[in-house]
Amino acid sequence: MAEEAVLGYLENHEEIRDSGEFAAERGIDHNEIVNVIKSLHGFRYVDAQDIKRETWVLTDEGKTYATVGSPEVQLFLAIPPEGISKDELQKKLDPSLFKIACAQAAKNKWVEMGKQLITRKVQHVDDKVKELLLKIQQGLSIGSDEIKALKARKLIVPQTWKGYSLKKGPNYAPKRKKVVTDLTRENFQSGEWKETEFKEYNYSAKGQPLESGNLHPLLKVRSQLKQIFLCMGFEEMPTNNFVESSFWNFDALFQPQQHPARDSHDTFFLEAPSTTQTLPEDYVQRVKQIHESGGYGSRGYAYDWKREEANKNLLRTHTTAVSSRMLYQLAQKPFSPKKYFSIDRVFRNEAVDRTHLAEFHQIEGVVCDRGLTLSDLIGVLHDFFSRLGMTKLKFKPAYNPYTEPSMEIFSYHEGFKKWVEVGNSGMFRPEMLQPMGLPEDVQVIAWGLSLERPTMIMYGIDNIRDLFGHKVDLGLIKKNAICRLGID
Ligand code: PHE
Known part of the structure; x- marks a missing residue:
């Protein structure tokens, strides 16, 4: 009805000056008229212009008087x-x-x-007051003195009123034409299609979003890091064993059996199978010896090394367990220099908070060659981190059971305006390398960092549970951008 009223009126009139008055005069609800105008405007049957007016509406008190009298x-x-x-x-x-x-x-x-x-x-x-209030209620105008009086009595309050003025549009017709969307067999055969108006294609309409798989931010950052390692000539180590024996995770790394990290408070031990089946026996003997009484110029730890402790299965606590296996294998052949890397998951029995989870990913780089020095380590770290966009680095002496010297790596974060710890590094100790059988003049430099930390910084995530785990918003994973390391 509202649509007929609007189109019908415009057939013999230039314009509708005010949709509000138009609605009031015909006793049509203004909201209904507005909806019709919006639709007609969209299809260009009419050209509508916004109009705004300060109007008055009745307060609750005003409404009461409008019905029962002043x-x-x-x-x-x-x-x-x-x-x-x-x-x-x-x-x-x-x-x-x-x-x-x-x-x-x-x-x-x-x-x-x-x-x-x-x-x-x-x-x-x-009852003048009642009359005036009724007029206002109907959207009719009243004198300014009267407005003042009603306002002073708090019977009316001002409100911005929005409506339209409208004229015929380029597609004006007294009745809305039904546009046809499909050419059918019937209208084709009957010839009706010649007179039919077809709906135009909307080429700028957006398509349905595609249902597709999406890479998790950690995977995006991981593939970038892999690319960086490959560009630097590193080979990827096989990391497909989350379960590791204490031997490769700790003992081979000259980590004493009473070290606090080997406690069940820090490490997840397996119940089944609780122990490993095979270890290289002669190497195990050399590891036992270096722990108990030393060798190669070291005094060892002077304690009773227990095989049962080394046999215990665990979820690997660092990817250095993989590096120790790889270096042992390397030592079984005539020596050739190697550059290895790994990026994979590790597990720690830690209290979970906004920056820690019980499982996370480590990135590790290892270089072995004759005559490497701490300067080589510093050099390769500068090369590696500058490719991640971190050019300002600082190093701080640290301690690891398997490296000497050891250095924590700090990078200056331009956004946070402070130095942030980004990794750990060092030169593997002779107590680790010599029992493996590597030549005496071979040095191994290595470093490790978490994958989560740079990913969180890069994607502006400050709670790790928003990045990883069951509370992650899948919508966010779908939408987040690709990762280009080292590019602002
Ligand atoms: N394994 C160490 C860690 O878990 C990192 C590291 C790797 C340190 C290699 C030195 C050398 O933090």
Whole structure:
């Protein structure tokens, strides 16, 4: 009905100046008219222009008076021709209205407030207030003095009113044409298609988002890091064993059996199978010896090394377990220099908080060659980290059971304006390398860092549980950008 009214009116009229008045005059709800205008405008049947007006709406009090009449008229009507005492009159009226009713009626000179009696001064009164309020309710305009008075009595408040003025649009027709979306067999055969108006294609409509797999940010960063290692001539180590024996995870790395990291508070030990089946026996003997009594110029730890402890299976606590296996294998052949890397998952029995999980990923680089020095380590770290976009590095002496010297790596974060720890590094000790059988003049430099830390910084995530685990927002994983390391 609203649509017919709008299109019909425009057939013989230039314009509809004000949708509000148009609606009021026809008794159509303005919201309905607005919806019709929006749709007609979209299809260019009409050209609509926004109009805004300061209008007035009734307060709750105003709404009450608009239905039951103003308090002053209620008071006037309650006074019988012979007059009434104040007490009696008060009983007839809503107590909350009595004061205001008296004040207004007196002001209008409708009543005489005698000491004994209240009497009518006029025969008849009109409820102007009610009339005005009704007009406002219908969207009709009233005089500015009247507005002022109603506003002062808090019966109306201002409100911005939005509507439209409209003219015929380029596609104007007195009736909306049904546009056809499909050419059918029927309208083709009948020839009807010649007269039919087909709906135009909307070439700028967006397509449905594709259902597809999405790479997790950790995987994106990992593949970039892999690329960096490959560019630097590193080979990837096989990391496909989450379960490792204590031997390769700790003993081979000259980590004493009573070291606190080997406690079940820090490491997840396996219940089944609880121990490893095979270890290279002659090498095990050499490891036992270096722990108990040393060798190659070392005094060892001087304790009773236990095979059962070395046999215990665990979830590897660092990817250095993989490096130790690889270096042992390397030592079984005539020596050739190697550059190895790995990026994979490790596990620690840690309290979970916003920066720690019980499982995370480590990135590890290992270089072995004759005559390597700490300067080589510093050099390769500068090369590696600058490819990640970290050019300012600082090193701090640290301790690892398997490296000497050891260095923590710090990078200056331009955004945070401070030095942040980004990794750990060192030169593997002779107590680790000699029992493996590597030539005496071969040095191994290595470093490790977590994959989560740089990923969180890069993707602006400050709680690790938003990155990894069951609470991760899949929508975010779908939307996040590709990763280009070292490029701002
Ligand atoms: N394994 C060490 C860690 O878990 C990292 C590291 C690797 C340190 C290689 C030195 C050399 O933190």
